Amino acid sequence: MTSLTFYGGVNEIGGNKILLQDKDTKVFLDFGKSFSRRASYFEEYLNPRTSNGIVDFLTMGLVPNIKGAYRDDLMTMAGRKPEEPDIDAVLLTHAHADHADYISFLHEDIPVHMGAGCHLILKALAERAQRNIEKEILDYKPRPYNAKDEPITRKINEFRTGDKFKIGSLEVEPIHVDHSVPSAYGFIIYTSEGPIAYTGDIRLHGTHPEMTQDFIEKAKEVKPIALISEGTRISDKETQESEKKVYEESKKTVSETSNLVFADFNFKDVDRLMTFFNIAKETGRKFVVKMNDAFFLKHLSQDKHLNVPNIDDEDIIIYLPKRGSGQYSDKDYKGKDREFLDMHNTWTAEQIAQRPDKVLCAIGFYSFTALIDMQLKSGARYIHSSSEPYNEEQKLSKERLDAWINHFGMHKFQSHCSGHARGQDLLDAVKEIGAKMLYPVHTEHPDAYKKVAKNMTIVEEGRRYDL
Known part of the structure; x- marks a missing residue:
């Protein structure tokens, strides 16, 4: 049976x-x-x-x-x-x-x-x-x-x-x-x-x-x-979507500005990760990843089938957020995060802000306090590369997201391909x-x-x- x-x-x-x-x-x-x-x-x-x-x-x-x-x-x-x-x-x-x-x-x-x-x-x-x-x-x-x-x-x-x-x-x-x-x-x-x-x-x-x-x-x-x-x-309803379309739209968005660009997507989506990593390289920018997302690069780069860059790749920058004292002291960082502190490609928000035309930041809404430290100039671009909100909680988050974008004078773009x-x-x-x-x-x-x-x-x- x-x-x-x-x-x-x-x-x-x-x-x-x-x-x-x-x-x-x-x-x-x-x-x-x-x-x-x-x-x-x-x-x-x-x-x-x-x-x-x-x-x-x-x-x-x-x-x-x-x-x-x-x-x-x-x-x-x-x-x-x-x-x-x-x-x-x-x-x-x-x-x-x-x-x-x-x-x-x-x-x-x-x-x-x-x-x-x-x-x-x-x-x-x-x-x-x-x-x-x-x-x-x-x-x-x-x-x-x-x-x-x-x-x-x-x-x-x-x-x-x-x-x-x-x-x-x-x-x-x-x-x-x-x-x-x-x-x-x-x-x-x-x-x-x-x-x-x-x-x-x-x-x-x-x-x-x-x-x-x-x-x-x-x-x-x-x-x-x-x-x-x-x-x-x-x-x-039927929609025309593909990862190629995300790549083409987003590359155009990045290539048409010399200001900072932020891409907001799910980092487990390796297709999307590689789309923005390749866009960064092709437009002469470094690909900035959050410290906790660097763990994905550390592990997924072990699988040769995925072709994911390692954390020390020359085109990767690891964003070091302020913690504890707010002075980037070694004592502010605990546990496994400490392995990133002495790497040659770890940058603070201030270092990223000094090179607006040289970076593409995989930094999304839940890390937007970084925009304050970057002293963002009007005209920066934000690419939302996730699905649109479908419940009340996500709609509230979208309202907050729009408030941040309006406050800093950013331009928002939507480009996504469903899983x-x-x-x-x-x-x-x-x-x-x-x-x-x-x-x-x-x-x-x-x-x-x-x-x-x-x-x-x-x-x-x-x-x-x-x-």
């Missing part, structure tokens, strides 16, 4: 937690954070209590209340006896929080299978920020803990396209797909009842559409009994694969697939579907 149970990603974008059971084998396809559900109960100054372990998350339905899944220390804090893990593995499609973050709560004996590049991204994320109970994917410290405690490391199994591996009665074939973060994968999972295909997050208008097409063709070839497909933009497939591309992919049954996830409009899917199940959260 083979079954699917959907504990997240149901009538929402993200939060995927899909339990696949085949005979006695149980694996989760992703185990992510639901931003929409979390935002229904919590905000900036009202957060789940770390001191209460997993209890707040269980009580408010942010994680499913299932046996044999969670860490011993969290079960003890919840007043429950530790449970033997009843999950054989997690298959992680990519490093975005809505697919990965709540692995943090899972038992350390549950192995996590992920792409090699995905592992590097998660290492960078862990190194650039303070430990957080919702961000303990690779290792964790048992609660309650003190800073001197050694973390418990999870069992991480890396893979690349071309690999196949077995988990109990299952054989798993990961296939690289194009998304707004590198090392994103879809899975073909061979069960006792037949193959299941899971897209993860995909697009066909990025820099490597051939990778997503490889997944579609393989899924079509195996004739899956079930296709689990994302549908983030299934109902969106998710356009609606028609999704419809075409689902039709081409022709699975026996379609299960839409990661979408607020699953019924839109009725145009192309003869057999489709609009899933309900927590309900088991036998295949």
Whole structure:
């Protein structure tokens, strides 16, 4: 008997937690954070209590209340006896929080299978920020803990396209797909009842559409009994977008000014990172990165497939922010940030301001206090290279962003390419694969697939579907 149970990603974008059971084998396809559900109960100054372990998350339905899944220390804090893990593995499609973050709560004996590049991204994320109970994917410290405690490391199994591996009665074939973060994968999972295909997050208008097409063709070839497909933009109107268009628009924006230019984008998006890095080089500018983003360069440059520059590259500048005394004293910087202090390419805001026509700054809204130290002159340019705001909190941030831009007399430009497939591309992919049954996830409009899917199940959260 083979079954699917959907504990997240149901009538929402993200939060995927899909339990696949085949005979006695149980694996989760992703185990992510639901931003929409979390935002229904919590905000900036009202957060789940770390001191209460997993209890707040269980009580408010942010994680499913299932046996044999969670860490011993969290079960003890919840007043429950530790449970033997009843999950054989997690298959992680990519490093975005809505697919990965709540692995943090899972038992350390549950192995996590992920792409090699995905592992590097998660290492960078862990190194650039303070430990957080919702961000303990690779290792964790048992609660309650003190800073001197050694973390418990999870069992991480890396893979690349071309690999196949077995988990109990299952054989798993990961296939690289194009998304707004590198090392994103879809899975073909061979069960006792037949193959299941899971897209993860995909697009066909990025820099490597051939990778997503490889997944579609393989899924079509195996004739899956079930296709689990994302549908983030299934109902969106068609737009002309591509990474090439972002490059062309942004290069024009940079080349037409001798003033400072700021590019605001998600640094995990390596395509976008390399777009602006190349624009900087081609326009005679150095590429300025924030100190915490330098950790991405440090780790991702280890993967030769990505061609990401290292932190000591001659075209990279690391921005050193004011902290502590405000005097750039060595004592102001702690922990792993200290490794950047003595590098030849670490510049202060004042040094950057002295060379306005020689730098392109990957410094976005949440670091805008740097504009004060740079004593910004009117006419500087700001390129917003992320999606437009879609909820109330993001709309408030946009109002603040516009206030900063107006205060300093900056010119704003919008240029972006989504990490998710356009609606028609999704419809075409689902039709081409022709699975026996379609299960839409990661979408607020699953019924839109009725145009192309003869057999489709609009899933309900927590309900088991036998295949």
